[in-house]
Amino acid sequence: MDVQQVRSLDEIIKNNLNSEQLKEYNRIHYGRTDHCELKLQDSTLAAGKEHDFEVAAFYFDAAKEVRPPKIIKVGLIQHSIVLPTNEPIDKQRDAIFFKVEKLIDIAASEGVNILCLQETWPMPFFLCTGEKEEWKEFAEAADNGPSFQFLSKLAKKYKMIIVSPILENDNGVWWNTAVVIDENGNYLGKHRKNHLPSVGSFSETAYYLPGNIGHPVFETKYAKIAINICYGRHHALNWLMFGLNGAEIVFNPAATVPEFGESFWGIETRNAAIANSYFTCSINRVGTEVFTTKVGQKEITRSFYGSSYVTAPNGHRTPGLSRDKDGLLVVEMDLNLCRQVKDHWGFNMTARLDMYAKEIKKSLSGE
Template sequence: MTGSPSIISVALEQICVRAGTADANRTMMVHRSRAAFDAGADLVVMPELAVSGYVIEADTVADVAEPLDGPSLAAMTAVAARGDGLVAYGFCERDGSDFFNTVVVADGDGPVLHYRKLHLFDAEKHVYSPGDLGLPVADTRVGRLGVCICYDLRFVEVLRVMSLRGAELVLAPAAWVGGFDSRVPTSGATRHVDGVIAQANLDQVAVVAVSQVAGASHGGPATLGGSVAVDGYGDLLVGPLSRLEADSALVEVDLEAVRAARLRGELIRPRDDRRTDVYGLEYGGESL
């Protein structure tokens, strides 16, 4: 984006939320976001379903759900305006009779990205509707951003589509749990992180993935924490954060370095080297 800074400061706010207690969680999110902005953040990233906790029971979802323009947007827009930055947060969205696992990226004027989770994981399929807003990418004051949620990262087309549409930084709020991999390491990086690292390198896009942590002690599943930020070469910028407790980090992401990662050598140009005469990827009716 013309006029956007090359180096941005991103806060990873790995919070431990209580399932079903939206007001208390929202208050905590405001407090953590204010502290992050005061520490110099340009962009604050919260986990998937940060407002509600990771809720998958129909009655609870109905209780905590809110419209896009509900109290969470009001609170997070206000804190973004105060900090003169952007906030990404997950919440349970109600739209008519449908519920969506949603992430919004907001600045002081309101949403700049609105995303509904495309790939519902396990029991989410019983209560949430599949996302219907595609894979949005938008120019913002902190560069060209994309967004996805948790399980979406297990589908290689997701980061590939956003990177080919120009995303420099993809935000991936999450509530990482076991169930996909054959094993879950008890410490350090989970297999989720392995996937983020590999895809960031292959797609030449930076990724910030922020998970909930320790949800089982607060009425939710055993979320794994371990949040990370990765650059366009797949190198860790920060993390994994704590696997057991709430944690945070402030990291600089160099967007110019992300753009430079698209050229690995005079004859090593991953995007130009794609054999689109043999295979292709289509998004929204457009060949990428």
């Protein structure tokens, strides 16, 4: 079977198990027998059909306690590019803006408070070409570039926090950056990708530098959030630091292909949610992108597999969006679950950070 014909693992399982088997599979694999689907508006379903994108919605409860529930909605958008990669860069970007605006409008109509886009969402993932100068128009300022100006208006209009992963140009130096825009459309801050791959055609060190900001956590109107960009999900200590700094939700915007670890796409961010007692949100781009290099006229094709999903601090997770279709995932969550899971498992209380720090220091000194 062609890998691109597999819409999702969830679909394969659902189509091949009877109801009792499916319930037991869900209990073991997802952590709960029921996916806890949220009812979507008829207008949302109609818009999805009209524009050919998938919309799915789920919720995570927390136990009742003295504190009132702290319920918010998160939205994740996965999407393909629109125009061929040899079209003028401004036209490519504007076409993506037009598509994404429709998805953000739907997210707002479903009450989303915090929305995250995929890694370098306003452009094709040209980092596989080995070329840089040809694509420089995609690099932009974090706080006033085209992407910020576009999303700032939507954030203000819908009172929505928006996480915008872009290719940042800071005085001629490039960074892989996630910009956080607050509910009034203001620039709240940014995080720069800490860990850069140099594996196969993922040679990102040729384009930008490893992050120099550390592990910021942004205290927004709705939640304390952080962003662990793509390859950073392979580093357990990266996840740990966001937790130590107080994150309740950590987003992992990505651009990854089937041959680059799809088998553990559904594992790493889920593990991080469990180990650090916060929600994790995994967003991967979708679709096929074709590039022709200027030197040697070499054709390069990259196909991304979507499969965006959310995991709760107790390890329960949602089904993923499809592998081959634009989509919006809406997840309602009670942030009280973060503290409840911390109290139950005691990971923070039993951590031996002093011992780890001592041994890491010893390892770095070469003793």
